[in-house]
Structures are given as structure tokens and as C-alpha cells.
Amino acid sequence: MEDKFVVKMLKKSFLQYGRNIDENPLSEDEHIQIMKKIKEAKDQTAEWYEVIEDVVYSYLTNQD
Numbered sequence: 001m002e003d004k005f006v007v008k009m010l011k012k013s014f015l016q017y018g019r020n021i022d023e024n025p026l027s028e029d030e031h032i033q034i035m036k037k038i039k040e041a042k043d044q045t046a047e048w049y050e051v052i053e054d055v056v057y058s059y060l061t062n063q064d
Contacts, residue, residue, distance in 0.1 A: 006038060009048060013056040034059060 014021045026034065034055055041051045057063075 003035075006035070006048065006052065009052050010034065010038075010056065013049075013052050017056065017060050019060075030059075 011021055025031075037055045037058075038051055041055060042048065
């Protein structure tokens with residue numbers, strides 16, 4: 001359940017930056033790395049949307 005929720009939020013976050021990952025999907029490796037970073041960054045005090053936005057922004061601006 002949680003993964004479906006995160007993927008849905010991830011899609012919305014990418015759309016904000018003009019990338020539809022349904023039409024232009026991430027590679028399997030990129031998807032795995034982004035999901036790993038999201039799960040590592042999530043702590044008890046952070047909201048999911050904050051973590052996802054930070055990870056997507058970092059990915060899109062090549063700050064990794």
C-alpha cells in the first residue's frame with residue numbers, strides 16, 4: 001500500500017517539473033535508486049511529500 005502511495009506522489013512530483021513518467025518512464029535502475037533515497041530520507045517527523053519533492057528535485061538538478 002505504501003509503495004503505491006509513494007509512486008503516485010512521485011508521478012505528481014515529476015509532472016510539476018514537466019516530466020510525465022508514464023510517457024517518459026524512468027529506467028528500472030533510476031526507479032530503484034529514487035525509491036531507495038525516498039525510503040532512506042523518510043523519518044518520523046518528515047512528511048512524505050517533502051521527502052519526495054526533495055529527492056525528485058535533487059534527481060532533476062543532478063545534485064546526487
